[in-house]
Amino acid sequence: MEKQPRLLCSELCVQRRPYEVTLNCAILAWKDVQIGQKHTGRAIYGTVKAGSHCVHVCEIIAVQEMEDDSPSKDTGKWQKVPQSPVDCQHTFTVFYIERRTRQHCWRCSNVTFHCPEQSLCLLWVQTIREQLGLLTNRPKRLLVYINPYGGKQRGKQIYDHKVAPIFSQATISTDVIVTERANHARDHLKTEADLKKYDGVVCVGGDGMFSEIMHGLVSRMQQDAGVDESSMEETLVPCGLRIGIIPAGSTDCVCYATVGSNDPVTSALHIVVGDSQPMDICSVHNEDSFLRYSVSLLGYGFYGDVLADSERKRWMGPARYDISGVKTFLSHRYYEGTVSFLPAEGSLGTPRDKMQCLSGCSICRQTSSDRPVSKDEDSVSDAESRDTWTVIRGKFLAINAASMSCACPRSPKGLSPSAHLADGTTDLILVRKCSRIDFLRHLLRHTNKDDQFDHSFVEVYRVKQFRFTPRHQECDSEVDLRENGAGGKRFLSQICREHRACGCMPSQSNWNCDGEILPHTAIQVRVHCQLITLFARGIEEQPVFEDPYTHCAI
Numbered sequence: 001m002e003k004q005p006r007l008l009c010s011e012l013c014v015q016r017r018p019y020e021v022t023l024n025c026a027i028l029a030w031k032d033v034q035i036g037q038k039h040t041g042r043a044i045y046g047t048v049k050a051g052s053h054c055v056h057v058c059e060i061i062a063v064q065e066m067e068d069d070s071p072s073k074d075t076g077k078w079q080k081v082p083q084s085p086v087d088c089q090h091t092f093t094v095f096y097i098e099r100r101t102r103q104h105c106w107r108c109s110n111v112t113f114h115c116p117e118q119s120l121c122l123l124w125v126q127t128i129r130e131q132l133g134l135l136t137n138r139p140k141r142l143l144v145y146i147n148p149y150g151g152k153q154r155g156k157q158i159y160d161h162k163v164a165p166i167f168s169q170a171t172i173s174t175d176v177i178v179t180e181r182a183n184h185a186r187d188h189l190k191t192e193a194d195l196k197k198y199d200g201v202v203c204v205g206g207d208g209m210f211s212e213i214m215h216g217l218v219s220r221m222q223q224d225a226g227v228d229e230s231s232m233e234e235t236l237v238p239c240g241l242r243i244g245i246i247p248a249g250s251t252d253c254v255c256y257a258t259v260g261s262n263d264p265v266t267s268a269l270h271i272v273v274g275d276s277q278p279m280d281i282c283s284v285h286n287e288d289s290f291l292r293y294s295v296s297l298l299g300y301g302f303y304g305d306v307l308a309d310s311e312r313k314r315w316m317g318p319a320r321y322d323i324s325g326v327k328t329f330l331s332h333r334y335y336e337g338t339v340s341f342l343p344a345e346g347s348l349g350t351p352r353d354k355m356q357c358l359s360g361c362s363i364c365r366q367t368s369s370d371r372p373v374s375k376d377e378d379s380v381s382d383a384e385s386r387d388t389w390t391v392i393r394g395k396f397l398a399i400n401a402a403s404m405s406c407a408c409p410r411s412p413k414g415l416s417p418s419a420h421l422a423d424g425t426t427d428l429i430l431v432r433k434c435s436r437i438d439f440l441r442h443l444l445r446h447t448n449k450d451d452q453f454d455h456s457f458v459e460v461y462r463v464k465q466f467r468f469t470p471r472h473q474e475c476d477s478e479v480d481l482r483e484n485g486a487g488g489k490r491f492l493s494q495i496c497r498e499h500r501a502c503g504c505m506p507s508q509s510n511w512n513c514d515g516e517i518l519p520h521t522a523i524q525v526r527v528h529c530q531l532i533t534l535f536a537r538g539i540e541e542q543p544v545f546e547d548p549y550t551h552c553a554i
């Protein structure tokens with residue numbers, strides 16, 4: 001680690017013991033002076049370690065000057081009292097992030113330093129605040145939307161008890177809107193919100209609520225820039241405002257896959273420190289009309305049917321997905337159709353390379369440096385003319401496009417464990433018709449360490465665009481081929497639609513688009529690279545080594 005010049009170094013007390021406290025622009029460290037003296041000249045790391053602590057300045061939440069709360073001997077009232085040099089009355093407390101042993105969970109910890117003089121105390125507070133003021137990526141003003149209806153209906157409670165106190169400690173000011181109906185947040189962002197006032201937007205809820213915020217912001221950006229989002233050819237304008245997710249939903253997959261946990265306090269702390277994680281978005285179209293955006297799962301067949309069934313059981317809360325999951329599994333429906341896709345040929349990874357997208361992922365970083373800067377540089381039609389479409393026709397139990405791993409508490413490694421958050425691709429997973437037992441084996445592998453793609457009936461492709469046409473709609477084009485006359489064409493396609501007996505109309509599923517049902521089955525999808533940014537940093541690797549003196553990861 002590069003040595004930074006010291007800004008401050010003083011002997012201060014922590015819990016009545018003297019510590020050498022130092023601050024440079026990267027690290028605040030405090031070392032027990034007595035332990036240090038006792039072991040001078042002896043390199044006993046374990047002992048030195050016991051009395052040494054450090055925190056990265058970028059992980060300090062706030063610093064506050066505190067009143068000494070020792071009781072007065074005379075009056076019994078609580079007031080400032082000078083006692084021994086160790087019991088100094090001028091104190092300041094540093095609130096900082098502490099990593100918990102539970103995976104990827106962060107907590108707010110604090111340490112109180114006692115100073116011999118008020119001027120020294122003020123100097124410390126002022127210097128730490130100055131250093132925090134240099135961290136310009138931290139948000140100061142946020143617009144917060146709470147869905148009181150998602151998950152276990154605890155969104156408001158979670159925000160009030162766990163998140164608001166952290167924002168207020170970090171002196172982040174907020175405007176809070178508790179939604180009154182579905183799409184309230186989306187519509188407010190799209191048409192009304194004064195976005196110039198904010199450094200970010202926060203949603204408290206599940207994937208559906210996140211989807212509302214994302215739709216509101218992305219649409220607003222396109223409107224303001226005069227971009228027609230209904231056209232698949234358009235290069236969309238990225239969102240300037242970052243989005244924070246406080247998980248309070250049923251699956252919380254977007255939060256889990258970008259932070260590594262579905263813990264509201266951890267998410268609030270990622271917002272406070274101003275983390276940034278770019279993310280791809282798929283636009284989903286039906287012929288000339290734009291349907292929706294998707295960031296996590298676009299699923300037809302199994303996941304579409306689970307969602308459609310679970311919507312009728314919303315009163316059960318998150319458990320609805322388990323009941324509908326079992327019911328859908330038992331129904332074992334398959335669907336016929338054609339999937340066509342443009343493989344992501346220039347991409348650096350593959351869905352089966354076992355390279356997890358982690359914090360600072362080199363593949364996503366490389367993609368961002370390769371990204372075209374001008375609108376005209378790489379339009380969809382250019383890409384189409386260069387690359388060739390692969391066409392697969394068949395009977396499928398599930399067709400899933402995972403633009404990120406889709407890790408969630410139900411499936412800790414996700415639907416596509418090596419998918420990347422910001423590489424401009426989505427992993428297209430085709431699960432062909434197979435026996436119930438084989439499908440069960442495949443599903444169960446989402447919950448353990450085994451490879452869910454290692455089955456003869458499962459294929460996975462990393463793609464930039466794809467299309468799906470269900471069999472009954474292909475029927476029209478087959479008829480088109482057989483019949484040239486317009487009247488005959490209309491007549492025969494009418495027969496195909498109405499007469500199941502002709503075999504052209506097997507049952508249809510729905511698309512599950514990040515937890516919302518799409519109104520169309522024939523869709524065209526394009527991935528837009530790094531269109532939005534979250535207050536997150538991706539999944540952190542657990543530190544392998546730590547500095548034995550400072551406890552900091554190296």
Ligand SMILES: CCCCCCCCCCCCC/C=C/[C@@H](O)[C@H](COP(=O)(O)O)NC(=O)CCCCC
Binds near residue numbers: 250303322410515
């Ligand atoms: C019989 C054993 C089945 C085990 C299957 C485990 C596989 C779980 C993979 C889950 C991937 C989830 C992808 C995320 C989808 C969410 O966007 C969506 C909406 O979430 P929310 O708004 O928070 O409610 N959730 C779902 O579609 C639930 C899928 C659950 C499938 C069992």
Ligand SMILES: Nc1ncnc2c1ncn2[C@@H]1O[C@H](COP(=O)(O)OP(=O)(O)O)[C@@H](O)[C@H]1O
Binds near residue numbers: 146179206209
């Ligand atoms: N005040 C509200 N009343 C009813 N529905 C709402 C409200 N606010 C948001 N919604 C909708 O609730 C749905 C579910 O929200 P979400 O937060 O994803 O919870 P869950 O994870 O349980 O599905 C979303 O489709 C969202 O549009």
Ligand SMILES: [Ca+2]
Binds near residue numbers: 419
């Ligand atoms: Ca991706």
